Amino acid sequence: MNRLHPRVRLLWVARAVLTAAILGGVALAVQRILAPPWLPGWTPIGVFVGFGALGVVVALARYRVWRYEVREDSLYLERGVLTRVRTVVPFVRVQHVDTARSPIERVVGLASTVVYTAGSRGADVSIPGLAPDDADDLRERLKRLAIRSEGEDAV
Amino acid sequence: MPQSLSPLSVPYRVLQRGSGIAVALAFGLGGGFEIPGLGPAGPIVLLLVAGLAALGLIAYETAYVRRFSYELTADTLDIDSGVFSRRSREIPLRRIQNVDISRNVIQRVLGIAVVSFETAGGGDTEAQLRFVSFEEAKRLQRELPRLKRQAERTGEEGEATEAAERGAVEPELEELFALDRSELAILGALSVDPRVPGVLFVLVSTVGSTIVPAYLTTVRGTTLVGVAAAVLVGVAVVSWIVGAVAAIVEYYDFRLVRSGDELQYERGLLQRYDGSIPFDKIQTLTIADNPLKRHFGYATLYIETAGYAPGGSSGGGSRGSEAAIPLAKRQHVLTLVEELEPLGDVDFQRPPTRARRRYLVRYLLVVGVFAAVLYAARSLLPVSFPLWPLLLLVPAAAGFAHATWKHRGHWLGDQHVVTRNGVLQRETKIVPYYRIQTVIDSRTVFQRRLGLATVTVDTAGSLSLGGQDAAAVDVSGERADELRAELEARLGRAVDAYRAGRAGIGVDEAADATSNGSVSGSSAEGGPDDSGAPDESGSTDA
Known part of the structure; x- marks a missing residue:
């Protein structure tokens, strides 16, 4: 079982902090502009700290849970903090494989691999937080395995 | 040789757009609409503009119809279309999921039809011919499977000659099912439109927003309960009538015919649908029923392909895929299922009994929330009504929890995984192993506490977009691990079997003879023995 690149925690924690900062900003704006008398003065800070802490905990937990494995005939993923999801993607059903790097991912030096199937939830299967070389490797490996196990597709 | 659309489509298209x-x-003219600066000449100018617009429209539609050409070649369907921006398409025939013909009343008078070709890609109809003559539409629908067979034969030269000869002869038609008058009446009687209460609620809340509160303040508690009951009954009756009319209009004169390796259906009172479903494109079969249908021994069968079904989003009512059989005696439905996908005896494995406790808690929570809302309403509104009738809901919740548990189950057969869920709308889904795309095992926090899991089987079917995939809900954690591995292994075996040319997918006489000895077509009684199924047990791990 492989784990994600540890640096993905940085990405997720940063994202959580950013979200918390935006929510805090909204709270600050509400307090300054609308100034409801029942709102205590520390609300923006509270919102920021509360959501930030929650987001960070969830991000770290998500990293702890995330596992993936390239098996003989399928790709296996395990993830989810509240709802634990385990997905099996047989290689025969892989339509195509993408490697994607968003600007933020590029800054951190990570990439994600997305595996598409013809299923109605097809694009759900993506592995975030891989080192770019690993992502390319994984993509190539998945591609080879999918080609090797090529069959008449199911649609 | 490229062919063009029916000349009658020009006037129809013009009228449709115009x-x-x-x-x-007409509204503008009738409403005394005046253009400033034109004075009394205004209407004349307006008429002139309208005339020019009409001419333009006629010219455009004529050009569109003249510039539209299609051709059915040996292995593709080629379509060239467009007036200003041209578009050429080549659709490989073997990628076409189904061909559907639809005609509304006017189109039927004119003798023209819309032909839709569905492929698995995208959420939309791939190609539509608007409009060709009905005969031409039928010809396309007939010709397509023949060309497909031919292409397959040339593609696999080494195929047995027996199969080649079989493909050459015109397929015989066999009527599988026809909905007679009495069944149509029963279908209407059993159809309740669930959307009506919502629509009525919106109507009442907008139109009657002033009347209702005024009325509420004048009446007393017990009368209010009576009025509420009367309103509920009224809503139920209206939903029932609307559902009945919709069902009768939609499924009037329904016929299901087997033609070679295709299913063909016809249905509709006002708008007539005429479609074909190739057996080898079937993704999932769904048997649906509700308590009423169960009581009278009826069921509905949906056949799902990866294509986009006509009338799915725009037509309303149907759920993406066409109901292959809107209503039939349960035994009849099972016979047809057996013919399409030889299942054998299905022996569902229920969730562990601790799942039932979960449902009880869930429904009691619903009752609790309902009670809290009513309590809040009583203390905030100037009306008083008794809360004790809510206690009656507690045994109802218990009964419903038991029913939920009882109707839930899954089963692994020789070639298929079968799941069953739901009480009020119970759905039994039959997925051939070969059609599995991914297997998803998810466990929420609450499920993990009880050691339960939900295993969802994702297919490429179009119906599943609403999140109604086949799922074994609330199985024990160990069973879920087992199912994940087992389903993957069986998919692998099914793919191997398919490559070896003896798949148990769809109806394929040659395949059936070799695979499990079940004879399709006459397996109503004494279905194939399921001794080959390595694992199924009716027991629940209580």
């Missing part, structure tokens, strides 16, 4: 504009214009 009628909207004409209505708007």
Whole structure:
């Protein structure tokens, strides 16, 4: 079982902090502009700290849970903090494989691999937080395995 | 040789597009609409503009119809279309999921039809011919499977000659099912439109927003309960009538015919649908029923392909895929299922009994929330009504929890995984192993506490977009691990079997003879023995 690149925690924690900062900003704006008398003065800070802490905990937990494995005939993923999801993607059903790097991912030096199937939830299967070389490797490996196990597709 | 659309489609298209504009214009003229600066000449100018617009429309539609050409070649369907921007398409025949013909009343009078070709890609109809003559539409629908067979034969030269000869002869038609008058009446009687209460609620809340509160303040508690009951009954009756009318209009004169390796259906009172479903494109079969249908021994069968079904989003009512059989005696439905996908005896494995406790808690929570809302309403509104009738809901919740548990189950057969869920709308889904795309095992926090899991089987079917995939809900954690591995292994075996040319997918006489000895077509009684199924047990791990 492989784990994600540890640096993905940085990405997720940063994202959580950013979200918390935006929510805090909204709270600050509400307090300054609308100034409801029942709102205590520390609300923006509270919102920021509360959501930030929650987001960070969830991000770290998500990293702890995330596992993936390239098996003989399928790709296996395990993830989810509240709802634990385990997905099996047989290689025969892989339509195509993408490697994607968003600007933020590029800054951190990570990439994600997305595996598409013809299923109605097809694009759900993506592995975030891989080192770019690993992502390319994984993509190539998945591609080879999918080609090797090529069959008449199911649609 | 490329062919063009029916010449009658020009006037129809013009009228279709123009009628909207004409209505708007009529409103403008009738409402004494005046253009500033034109004075009394205004209406004349307006008429002139309208005439020019009509001419333009006629010219455009004529050009569109003249510039539209299609051709059915040996292995593709080629379509060239477009007036200003041209578009050429080549659709490989073997990628076409189904061909559907639809005609509304006017189109039927004119003898023209819309032909839709569905492929698995995208959420939309791949190609539509608007409009060709009905005969031409039928010809396309007939010709397509023949060309497909031919292409397959040339593609696999080494195929047995027996199969080649079979493909050459015109397929015989066999009527599988026809909905007679009495069944149509029963279908209407058993159809309740669930959307009506919502619509009524919106109507009442907008139109009657002033009347209702005024009325509420004048009446007393016990009368209010009576009025509420009367309103509920009224809503139920209206939903029932609307559902009945919709079902009768939709499924009037329904016929299901087997033609070679295709299913063909016809249905509809006002708008007539005429479609074909190739057996080898079937993704999932769904048997649906509700308590009423169960009581009277009826069921509905949906056949799902990866294509986009006609009338799915725009037609309303149907759920993406066409109901292959809107209503039939349960035994009849099972016979047809057996013919399409030889299942054998299905022996469902229920969730562990601790799942039932979960449902009880869930429904009691619903009752609790309902009670809290009513309590809040009583203390905030100037009306008083008794809360004790809510206690009656507690045994109802218990009963419903038991029913939920009882109707839930899954089963692994020789070639298929079968799941069953739901009480009020119970769905039994039959997925051939070969059609599995991914297997998803998810466990929420609450499920993990009880050691339960939900295993969802994702297919490429179009119906599943609403999140109604086949799922074994609330199985024990160990069973879920087992199912994940087992389903993957069986998919692998099914793919191997398919490559070896003896798949148990769809109806394929040659395949059936070799695979499990079940004879399709006459397996109503004494279905194939399921001794080959390595694992199924009716027991629940209580």
